[in-house]
Amino acid sequence: MPIFEYQCSQCNETFEKIVFSGDKEEIECPKCKSADVQKKMSATSFMGSSIGTCASGPSKGFS
Ligand SMILES: [Zn+2]
Structure with missing residues (x-):
């Protein structure tokens, strides 16, 4: 699953968040x-995406 890295423009806090495809929740x-x-683009998400693509299917059924 893709893990994105975010940086806050207000306090410069950096944090990671797991984002499912199609999920458009607000990030705060x-x-x-x-x-x-x-x-931000993290190197770990790129490395994991090629391997985890097939495994991301079952997570879509979670609602
Ligand atoms: Zn902040």
Whole structure:
């Protein structure tokens, strides 16, 4: 599953969040609760994506 890294524009807090495909929930900073965050690309998500693509199927049924 893809893990994205975010950085808060308000307090510069960096945090990671697991995002499922099709999930458009708002991302907010866990520290100051601001929604003004920027998505960053982490190296780990790239490495895991090629392997975990097939395994991401069952998670879509979770609602
Ligand atoms: Zn923040």
